[in-house]
Amino acid sequence: MTPAVPALAERIRRAGEVAASHDVEVLLLTPGTDLRYLLGYGGASHERLTCLVLPAAGHLAPPAIVVPKLEAPGLAALPLAELGVEVLTWTDGEDPYRLVSDLAGGPTRMAVADSMPASHVFGLRDVFPDVAQTLAGPVLRELRMRKDAGEVAQLRAAGAAIDRVHARMAEFLMVGRTEAEVGEAITAAILDEGHTEAAFVVVGSGPHGASPHHDVSGRVIERGDVVVVDIGGPLPGGYNSDSTRTYAVGGEPPATIREAYAVLQDAQERSVAAVRPGVTAESVDTAAREPITEAGLGKNFVHRTGHGIGLDVHEEPYIVGGNPILLEPGMAFSVEPGVYLEGEWGARIEDIVVVTADGCERLNTRPRDLVVLPG
Amino acid sequence: MTPAVPALAERIRRAGEVAASHDVEVLLLTPGTDLRYLLGYGGASHERLTCLVLPAAGHLAPPAIVVPKLEAPGLAALPLAELGVEVLTWTDGEDPYRLVSDLAGGPTRMAVADSMPASHVFGLRDVFPDVAQTLAGPVLRELRMRKDAGEVAQLRAAGAAIDRVHARMAEFLMVGRTEAEVGEAITAAILDEGHTEAAFVVVGSGPHGASPHHDVSGRVIERGDVVVVDIGGPLPGGYNSDSTRTYAVGGEPPATIREAYAVLQDAQERSVAAVRPGVTAESVDTAAREPITEAGLGKNFVHRTGHGIGLDVHEEPYIVGGNPILLEPGMAFSVEPGVYLEGEWGARIEDIVVVTADGCERLNTRPRDLVVLPG
Numbered sequence: 142m143t144p145a146v147p148a149l150a151e152r153i154r155r156a157g158e159v160a161a162s163h164d165v166e167v168l169l170l171t172p173g174t175d176l177r178y179l180l181g182y183g184g185a186s187h188e189r190l191t192c193l194v195l196p197a198a199g200h201l202a203p204p205a206i207v208v209p210k211l212e213a214p215g216l217a218a219l220p221l222a223e224l225g226v227e228v229l230t231w232t233d234g235e236d237p238y239r240l241v242s243d244l245a246g247g248p249t250r251m252a253v254a255d256s257m258p259a260s261h262v263f264g265l266r267d268v269f270p271d272v273a274q275t276l277a278g279p280v281l282r283e284l285r286m287r288k289d290a291g292e293v294a295q296l297r298a299a300g301a302a303i304d305r306v307h308a309r310m311a312e313f314l315m316v317g318r319t320e321a322e323v324g325e326a327i328t329a330a331i332l333d334e335g336h337t338e339a340a341f342v343v344v345g346s347g348p349h350g351a352s353p354h355h356d357v358s359g360r361v362i363e364r365g366d367v368v369v370v371d372i373g374g375p376l377p378g379g380y381n382s383d384s385t386r387t388y389a390v391g392g393e394p395p396a397t398i399r400e401a402y403a404v405l406q407d408a409q410e411r412s413v414a415a416v417r418p419g420v421t422a423e424s425v426d427t428a429a430r431e432p433i434t435e436a437g438l439g440k441n442f443v444h445r446t447g448h449g450i451g452l453d454v455h456e457e458p459y460i461v462g463g464n465p466i467l468l469e470p471g472m473a474f475s476v477e478p479g480v481y482l483e484g485e486w487g488a489r490i491e492d493i494v495v496v497t498a499d500g501c502e503r504l505n506t507r508p509r510d511l512v513v514l515p516g
Numbered sequence: 517m518t519p520a521v522p523a524l525a526e527r528i529r530r531a532g533e534v535a536a537s538h539d540v541e542v543l544l545l546t547p548g549t550d551l552r553y554l555l556g557y558g559g560a561s562h563e564r565l566t567c568l569v570l571p572a573a574g575h576l577a578p579p580a581i582v583v584p585k586l587e588a589p590g591l592a593a594l595p596l597a598e599l600g601v602e603v604l605t606w607t608d609g610e611d612p613y614r615l616v617s618d619l620a621g622g623p624t625r626m627a628v629a630d631s632m633p634a635s636h637v638f639g640l641r642d643v644f645p646d647v648a649q650t651l652a653g654p655v656l657r658e659l660r661m662r663k664d665a666g667e668v669a670q671l672r673a674a675g676a677a678i679d680r681v682h683a684r685m686a687e688f689l690m691v692g693r694t695e696a697e698v699g700e701a702i703t704a705a706i707l708d709e710g711h712t713e714a715a716f717v718v719v720g721s722g723p724h725g726a727s728p729h730h731d732v733s734g735r736v737i738e739r740g741d742v743v744v745v746d747i748g749g750p751l752p753g754g755y756n757s758d759s760t761r762t763y764a765v766g767g768e769p770p771a772t773i774r775e776a777y778a779v780l781q782d783a784q785e786r787s788v789a790a791v792r793p794g795v796t797a798e799s800v801d802t803a804a805r806e807p808i809t810e811a812g813l814g815k816n817f818v819h820r821t822g823h824g825i826g827l828d829v830h831e832e833p834y835i836v837g838g839n840p841i842l843l844e845p846g847m848a849f850s851v852e853p854g855v856y857l858e859g860e861w862g863a864r865i866e867d868i869v870v871v872t873a874d875g876c877e878r879l880n881t882r883p884r885d886l887v888v889l890p891g
Contacts, residue, residue, distance in 0.1 A: 185729065188830050211819050214727035233820040233836050255635040260651055262634050276635055352589035354560065444586050445608040455563055461608050 143181035143378070144291060146220045152179050152284060153195065153204060153224060159283045160197035166248035168195040168277050169241065169265060173256040174452035175281045177379055180226070182219050185212055190237040190261055193226070194244045205229055207240050242268040252277040282457040286449060287471040293495050295380035296450070296473050300493055300504030302334040303373055303382035307507045316364050316391050316516040320344040324357035331374055340374035340381065340454060350387070350487030353444055353479060364391035364516055367398060367486045369479075373454065381454045383475055384505040385491035391516025394486075401480055402488050402511045404436040408478045409490040409509065412446055416476070416494055416501040422464040429478040430462075438480050447475035450493055472496045473504075518556035518753070519666060521595045527554050527659060528570065528579060528599060534658045535572035541623035543570040543652050544616065544640060548631040549827035550656045552754055555601070557594050560587055565612040565636055568601070569619045580604055582615050617643040627652040657832040661824060662846040668870050670755035671825070671848055675868055675879030677709040678748055678757035682882045691739050691766050691891040695719040699732035706749055715749035715756065715829060725762070725862030728819055728854060739766035739891055742773060742861045744854075748829065756829045758850055759880040760866035766891025769861075776855055777863050777886045779811040783853045784865040784884065787821055791851070791869055791876040797839040804853040805837075813855050822850040825868055847871045848879075 144152075156179060160168050170176050170193040172184030184191045189209040196202045205227035208216060213230045221228060229244070231237045242265075245251070251269065253262055255278040266274060288296065306327060313326040324342045331339040345355040346362050350369040362368065368390055373383035393399070412429035426446040433442045447460035450473055458466050460474055477491030492505040519527075531554060535543050545551050545568040547559030559566045564584040571577045580602035583591060588605045596603055604619070606612045617640075620626070626644065628637055630653040641649060663671065681702060688701040699717045706714040720730040721737050725744040737743065743765055748758035768774065787804035801821040808817045822835035825848055833841050835849055852866030867880040 211728040214730060232818060234838055253634050255633060257634040258630060259628050259632040259634070259637050259649075260630040260653065262637055263649070263651060274634075274638070276638060278635065353586040355589060443607060463609055 146223050148289075148291070149179065149181055149220070150224055155284055156195060156280060157198040159280045160195070160252065161199055163252070163280050165250055165252040165275065165277075165280060166197050166200060167245045167251045168197070168280060169193070169245075169251055169257070170195065170254045170277060171257045171261055173254055174379070175254050175277060177452055178281065178285055180219060180221075180224070182216065183379070185215065188260065190264065192237070192241055192261070194241055196245070202244060202246060203227060205244050207231065207237055207244070238264040238268040241265065245269075248272055250275065252280055285451055286457045287469055288451060288473050288495065289471065292380060292451060293471065293473070295376060295378045296493065296495065297504050299376045299380050299382035300384070302336060302376065303331070303384045304505055304507050305334045306330045306372060307370070307384060307386050310370065310386070310388060310512070311514045314344070314362065314368060314370065314388055314390060314514055316362050319359050319361050320346055320349065320357040321359060323362065327370070327372055331372060335376055336374040336382065337377055338374045339372070341372065343369060343371035345369040345487060347486060348484050351481040351483050351485060353481060353487070353489065362390055365394065366390045367394050367488060367511070369487055369489050371489065371491065379452045381450055381452070383450055383454055383491065383493060384507070385477055385489045386507060386509070387488040387490065387511055389511050389513045391514070393513060394511070398486060399511065401436070401438060404433060404438060405478060405480050405488055405490060406509055408432045409476060409492075412476045412478060413492065413494060413501065413503065416468065416496060417499060418469055418496055420468055422458045422460050422466045422468065423462055425460045425468075425476065426462050426464075429476065433478060433480065441480045441482060442478055443481055444479065447477055449474045468496050470496050470498055521598050523664070523666070524554065524556055524595070525599055530659055531570060531655060532573040534655045535570070535627065536574055538627070538655050540625055540627040540650065540652075540655060541572050541575060542620045542626045543572070543655060544568070544620075544626055544632070545570065545629045545652060546632045546636055548629055549754070550629050550652060552827055553656070553660055555594060555596075555599070557591065558754070560590065563635065565639065567612070567616055567636070569616055571620070577619060577621060578602060580619050582606065582612055582619070613639040613643040616640065620644075623647055625650065627655055660826055661832045662844055663826060663848050663870065664846065667755065667826060668846065668848070670751060670753045671868065671870065672879050674751045674755050674757035675759070677711060677751065678706070678759045679880055679882050680709045681705045681747060682745070682759060682761050685745065685761070685763060685887070686889045689719070689737065689743060689745065689763055689765060689889055691737050694734050694736050695721055695724065695732040696734060698737065702745070702747055706747060710751055711749040711757065712752055713749045714747070716747065718744060718746035720744040720862060722861060723859050726856040726858050726860060728856060728862070728864065737765055740769065741765045742769050742863060742886070744862055744864050746864065746866065754827045756825055756827070758825055758829055758866065758868060759882070760852055760864045761882055761884070762863040762865065762886055764886050764888045766889070768888060769886070773861060774886065776811070776813060779808060779813060780853060780855050780863055780865060781884055783807045784851060784867075787851045787853060788867065788869060788876065788878065791843065791871060792874060793844055793871060795843055797833045797835050797841045797843065798837055800835045800843075800851065801837050801839075804851065808853060808855065816855045816857060817853055818856055819854065822852055824849045843871050845871050845873055
């Protein structure tokens, strides 16, 4: 699942180039998905500093990784020598920030991983007191936002895996079970279907469906409930699934809900249909928002239309008003409008799509109607 | 499991007082264990800002939490009104950092959660361009380092839970299984015994035992292997277990290993015996290190003796050379010396202890000898 050495080498080379074009002299990346993208290894994140020091193109120092001595064996399987990445270890009591500053020389502008904890940000600030710190995200996103064929294949496999879980929903979601019990059964299925973790399991039944980021609760599923099920997690290669379907349990809901759902389904279709190279991220959001607003439900669609997905569940590009980024082939993101009636019910439909040469490919293909389960 | 309202109110009040004594005017806490300690709710950590704004004592503004509108329902169950914590929501497209700066007024010195991601650190820096940013850890640790009776009870329950897993080790660890298979069985047992997650499962067999932070691999357990098993995770209340035992599988190891192990066991006993109020953290490290060094194995003990534990698996106080902190009743930490023979074998013995009025209580009580499993 880890990319081959030439692919990683190319990513490292391009990260250095993009850094240079952003006027960044050195990238400092602590454990997380940026590190995993470049080395095929996310690192162990804790209070001890692990940091990839990646100079921008044109700077002479080779890349190096600073790592606690007791973590060093975990790097043994990585092709660091082939990638030209030096390894420097430190032991408890030594100052790892000093090691980084020795490696990085005297830059005037450094960029740190968006996820770097403040403790390390300030540790680095103290050894580079006159250096402007910026985020590495804008550099890394230039690479990570455009998925290559191998990454798309992994996202496709993740989409198929979570679709298999949704296909089995009648086994899990039934009258008389609590949301938490349903969630446990779904979690087991997410693992069964090849994920390494159930990163999130939202079972929002009845009024809980109106809370977009509800997870699960002790509420018992009742006949007639509309239930939002938003689930996903990473496959072993690290790429994530994320798909939402809305179910009616034990019978058709009333006409008012069916009508609002039809508006939502139309909005999701129109938004997916709007995805193609050259259009803005904002325009995809607008395509979902307009029909919902026209139906008088605009205030009930309380979030952006989508988020990029890859090694992170949420990453660039964000499908949100005000985002002028132009879509390109290989960009992967969710299209997930929702309507939420506080205290009553909610619904959301979410597919992951990948931009193709002339439109997009949906990675989730389960029926998008309000599926009625026997209950 | 969540502390009662008066206990949380007292924590919030004391955090404000300690902040003032540290010359910090406002604490800014994003999702994580500091937030959980103060509110009984850790928050959802992602790219959308959730932030508790907690003014130091003497500042007039009441505490407030800034939260994405779609996360707000997750706060409904919290006693925020009773705690006097205002809730401010924001929606996609708004600037949440501006909300924080409106709340915090014009401080000259703010402290941010140690775990706050750089993206939020810099977002706050941009709206408070002239404000010195420091870490909130030194403030929060003054509170979190000294566990109250309720916290000790939860750590004790966590210790008992992980001891039950070690007690069943003969069911999991046997000749012919891979480390990964053993790890899977242990993970299931960790969950069975009441943990919400197996936060770490180290099965370091044979030469892998020499890598202190090894996790698991495809290596097959062989007769005669010495195996380091370091396991733990949180109970539902959030407090963690962490205990290491070293096993010999299928028979006694050779005398050289048994002799080195006896040195290690003696070092762990002496280190635990050194724990009492008023001694330095460093002195506990020294008590473990001296006998190992005297036996000529000093260079094989490559890490500090221990780390504090609570809502985080690793927190203050660290039991390490150079740490002058004086131990006090209620401090909880690991005592876990190890010896590592690179390419050959390793061993470690780890108990969590809590400082009492005149010594300490061990929260792990499984036998500390090199336990021989049938294999």
